[in-house]
Each structure stands twice: as C-alpha cells, then as structure tokens.
C-alpha cells in the first residue's frame with residue numbers, strides 16, 4: 001500500500017496552535033455537533049454491546065475499574081478523545097501520525113477533567129501498534145481521505161476491535177441538491193481558502209484550498225454506498241449512517257461481528 005502519511009503530516013504540522021478554534025469557526029460550529037454525534041454513537045454502542053466494559057462498569061482491557069477501553073484514531077488535538085472519555089467514563093488511547101497535533105492534544109488533555117484516562121501516541125491507522133481485539137470501541141474522524149486504501153485501513157481498524165465492540169466515525173461529506181451542492185462548492189472553493197488565510201495565515205490557506213477538492217475527489221472514488229459496503233467487508237454489522245448539516249458531515253457506526 002503506498003504511504004500517504006507525508007501529505008497529512010505536512011498539512012497538519014503547521015496547524016496545531018489555532019486548530020481547535022479555527023476548526024470550529026470555519027465549520028460554523030458544525031464540527032462540534034458532528035463530534036458529539038459520533039461520540040454518542042460510541043457511547044450507545046458500548047452501552048448496548050457485549051464487548052463494552054461500560055455495561056458492567058467493571059472494565060475490560062481498560063484495566064480494573066476503568067470502564068471500557070476505546071481507541072481514537074486520527075486523534076489530532078484530542079477533542080474527540082476528551083469527549084469520549086468524558087461521555088463514557090472509559091479509558092481512551094489516541095493515535096495520530098502528526099506529532100505536533102498530538103503535542104497540542106497532550107496540552108488539551110492535561111487541562112481537561114479526564115486527564116488521567118487518556119493516553120496519546122504517534123501511530124498510523126494503516127498499521128496500528130496493538131494486538132487483535134484489544135479495544136471495546138474505536139472512533140475515527142476525518143481519516144479516510146488521507147489513506148491510500150480505505151478498505152484495507154477499515155480492515156486494520158476492525159482487527160483491533162473486540163467482537164461485539166463498536167466503531168463510529170465522522171467524515172466530511174458532499175451536500176446534494178440544486179441549492180446546497182452549489183452553495184457547498186462556493187463555500188469550499190472560494191470562501192474557505194480566503195477565510196482560512198485571513199484567520200490563520202498561509203497554512204490555513206493551503207488547507208482551505210486542499211479540503212474541497214479532496215472531499216469531492218474522495219466521494220467520486222468512494223461514494224457513501226461504497227463506504228457502507230467497505231465497513232461490512234471489514235467485519236461490521238448493524239451499520240448506521242447519518243448525514244448532518246445538509247449533508248456536510250457523515251456519521252457512521254457499527255458493531256464488530258463475531259467471527
């Protein structure tokens with residue numbers, strides 16, 4: 001599989017200082033809503049699932065008395081990891097390939113009330129440094145556009161989830177229809193790069209220019225229906241998918257099948 005990690009690292013390394021505030025401003029605070037929806041899907045899955053340490057409250061791989069163990073992939077500045085720890089009472093391991101994003105994440109974690117229950121480590125989604133069936137739950141956000149082979153990556157994510165465990169994701173999506181699609185194109189191709197430049201400087205201009213074409217290109221190659229089948233192929237059942245904000249965000253969830 002070709003290694004596409006340099007692209008993500010070079011895009012994200014200059015961003016961490018203002019990442020959290022600009023991600024919210026440039027998404028009109030939709031990022032926050034989408035994250036909560038993905039975290040709720042994980043929490044629901046853990047509460048219903050048989051792998052989830054949350055159900056008995058006694059913990060499984062998370063260690064005695066520490067609730068479920070959840071992996072957050074492409075954790076970045078740890079916003080999702082913090083919310084999962086807060087919402088589920090579990091222990092969260094966050095991995096990301098951009099060290100500078102994680103350093104900012106570590107500062108965010110240290111200032112949060114769940115600091116003792118989150119560990120962050122450099123790691124790549126395509127080859128996770130964990131044994132099979134380690135985690136009760138797994139979340140990933142804004143990841144699949146950065147990997148060369150989304151099917152192989154989903155299979156690798158599935159590998160580390162316990163049978164009966166839960167996975168949820170958050171990705172951008174492409175609004176459809178005669179009004180929202182052109183409005184989304186205008187926002188992502190024109191407004192976003194300029195607003196990024198004004199608010200965050202050249203690094204945000206670069207991200208702003210990259211984002212729209214990257215999202216469109218991804219869904220031309222891997223439409224939502226393809227992604228649903230890819231989750232099934234990777235071994236997930238009971239799949240759910242929900243678009244939010246007129247189609248700008250896509251939340252998915254599912255349960256790792258028993259072999």
Ligand SMILES: C[S@@+](CC[C@H](N)C(=O)[O-])C[C@H]1O[C@@H](n2cnc3c(N)ncnc32)[C@H](O)[C@@H]1O
Pocket residue numbers: 005008009012073074075076077078079080095096097098101123124125126140141142143146147
């Ligand atoms: C848009 S940021 C999202 C960060 C975080 N999930 C959030 O919601 O704020 C995307 C993150 O994905 C990470 N990333 C991209 N490709 C990756 C890969 N193959 N493995 C692990 N992390 C990856 C980047 O380093 C970046 O931190």
